Amino acid sequence: MEQPLQLPPSDEELVVKTLTDKSYFGELVDRYEAKLSRYVTRLGVNNPDDKLDVLQDIFLKTYRNLNSFDTSMKFSSWIYRIAHNETISWYRKKNVRPEGHLIAESDELISFLSSSEEAADISFDKTKNAEVVGKALGELDDKYRQVIILRFFEHKEYEEISDILKVPVGSVGTLLHRGKKQLASVLNQDEIRI
Amino acid sequence: MNQEPQQKNNSLKESLLKRIESEGVCPRSRLFFTCQECFIWSIWLLSVVVGAFAVAVSLFVVTHHQYALYEATHENLFTFMVEVLPYIWMVVFGAMVYLAVFNLRHTKRGYRYSLARILLSSLVLSFAGGSAMQFFGLGYSVDNILGQQMPVYVSQVKLEQKLWQCPDEGRLIGKMVFSTVATATAPAKIIFEDMYGQRWDMDISELSERDVALLNSNQSVRLLGEIKNEKLKSFHACGVFPWMVSKDVTMEDMSHEREMFIESVYDHMKKADERLELLENETYSSSSLKNESVCANIAAVKRMPEKSSN
Numbered sequence: 001m002e003q004p005l006q007l008p009p010s011d012e013e014l015v016v017k018t019l020t021d022k023s024y025f026g027e028l029v030d031r032y033e034a035k036l037s038r039y040v041t042r043l044g045v046n047n048p049d050d051k052l053d054v055l056q057d058i059f060l061k062t063y064r065n066l067n068s069f070d071t072s073m074k075f076s077s078w079i080y081r082i083a084h085n086e087t088i089s090w091y092r093k094k095n096v097r098p099e100g101h102l103i104a105e106s107d108e109l110i111s112f113l114s115s116s117e118e119a120a121d122i123s124f125d126k127t128k129n130a131e132v133v134g135k136a137l138g139e140l141d142d143k144y145r146q147v148i149i150l151r152f153f154e155h156k157e158y159e160e161i162s163d164i165l166k167v168p169v170g171s172v173g174t175l176l177h178r179g180k181k182q183l184a185s186v187l188n189q190d191e192i193r194i
Numbered sequence: 195m196n197q198e199p200q201q202k203n204n205s206l207k208e209s210l211l212k213r214i215e216s217e218g219v220c221p222r223s224r225l226f227f228t229c230q231e232c233f234i235w236s237i238w239l240l241s242v243v244v245g246a247f248a249v250a251v252s253l254f255v256v257t258h259h260q261y262a263l264y265e266a267t268h269e270n271l272f273t274f275m276v277e278v279l280p281y282i283w284m285v286v287f288g289a290m291v292y293l294a295v296f297n298l299r300h301t302k303r304g305y306r307y308s309l310a311r312i313l314l315s316s317l318v319l320s321f322a323g324g325s326a327m328q329f330f331g332l333g334y335s336v337d338n339i340l341g342q343q344m345p346v347y348v349s350q351v352k353l354e355q356k357l358w359q360c361p362d363e364g365r366l367i368g369k370m371v372f373s374t375v376a377t378a379t380a381p382a383k384i385i386f387e388d389m390y391g392q393r394w395d396m397d398i399s400e401l402s403e404r405d406v407a408l409l410n411s412n413q414s415v416r417l418l419g420e421i422k423n424e425k426l427k428s429f430h431a432c433g434v435f436p437w438m439v440s441k442d443v444t445m446e447d448m449s450h451e452r453e454m455f456i457e458s459v460y461d462h463m464k465k466a467d468e469r470l471e472l473l474e475n476e477t478y479s480s481s482s483l484k485n486e487s488v489c490a491n492i493a494a495v496k497r498m499p500e501k502s503s504n
Contacts, residue, residue: 018221022214025211025214026207029210033206033207056210059210060210060213060214060219063214063219063221064219064221064222065222065227066221067221067222067224067227068222068230072303168306168307168308170308171308
């Protein structure tokens with residue numbers, strides 16, 4: 001006889017279970033450690049020890065605040081928000097700036113940038129110049145860089161970005177558009193050919 | 195081969211669970227977050243309510259200022275407005291709207307709404323609440339209570355008193371305390387006591403019947419005129435106007451009062467014109483010169499624009 005397909009518990013179900021049994025939290029850590037580690041790196045924390053510290057803070061804060069999780073949003077958006085805030089706090093605490101070693105590995109970002117009027121005369125060769133684009137990203141205003149990272153590196157939807165950065169959904173589109181303009185202008189200014 | 199990352203993963207998970215266990219880390223209770231959210235909403239509500247109070251008092255102040263008689267106290271409407279606008283309440287209102295917007299944006303889902311929408315909703319709520327409060331007379335009560343309790347707060351009553359209790363500029367607030375009827379040998383004697391208890395011997399020869407009736411009504415009134423003799427404390431009255439700082443005074447009352455004021459001022463103006471005509475025609479008698487109109491020369495009359503012929 002065929003066994004009914006057992007789906008793994010959703011994040012939201014794990015949150016409920018964690019509140020009664022803390023060992024379930026390990027499952028959430030397993031699910032998000034790699035994703036958040038990449039995200040934190042993209043926000044500019046590159047040193048492995050620093051990253052580990054930030055990740056510990058993120059998960060501890062998540063655990064402490066499980067009861068404040070708003071079920072009207074995705075758990076992933078909520079934990080990304082914590083990750084974002086903790087990383088910013090970490091910078092403030094350490095009084096340092098992001099190290100800006102983003103690697104522009106996203107095809108989507110390149111094609112998004114190609115669609116910009118400001119970048120019309122820039123030719124793209126992503127294999128050679130992805131790192132250059134990454135560096136240019138590092139020069140963007142924080143608010144634009146954060147939205148671009150979430151959209152093109154973390155592949156988040158507008159609504160998720162809105163929940164993570166706590167900005168209205170309409171503003172996400174505006175920030176992306178302005179970010180694209182600024183990115184193209186930074187690339188043009190430096191006469192970078194990609 | 196791929197054991198190292200897996201080991202690292204496990205180490206983070208394990209170290210986290212160990213830390214949670216050893217440090218006794220617990221999820222904060224739901225009540226804590228509910229209280230936090232309630233606190234933010236309460237501050238929001240408070241700021242909207244205080245904002246509504248600010249609107250109510252501002253509405254009261256703006257609608258109950260004595261625009262009707264502004265020529266009596268100021269050069270023009272602009273200087274009058276500059277002095278009487280409720281700046282403090284405007285600042286309070288601005289601060290409360292800012293606080294309301296700030297708090298609403300910091301509620302659990304406040305960030306989902308645009309700044310314009312949040313700002314507009316706070317403004318609309320404060321205005322609606324303020325208008326309702328003013329409708330029930332709360333604007334007057336708040337202004338009056340604050341004026342009584344806080345010496346530094348200039349309430350509408352205090353402001354009107356400041357504007358009208360100014361004998362050197364020909365304005366008094368008070369009531370008639372003593373009067374005699376005119377006889378063949380002696381004119382009527384009217385004693386008026388101002389708000390500081392100073393008694394004035396009043397010359398009411400240029401007052402209209404309406405003015406005299408108002409003066410006799412035993413109510414607080416505002417007097418417009420000129421000091422005749424500072425030492426003897428005698429005052430020449432040119433107009434009597436009711437004390438109108440009250441929540442019951444309507445715009446209609448104010449408008450009626452303005453009509454009365456204008457009529458009174460033009461009456462005095464007419465007297466001056468008539469006298470000028472007499473002088474030009476040189477048909478005046480010596481007694482007409484003695485009876486020259488004092489009221490025709492007071493500041494309020496001079497400030498009033500010429501009446502158009504049609």
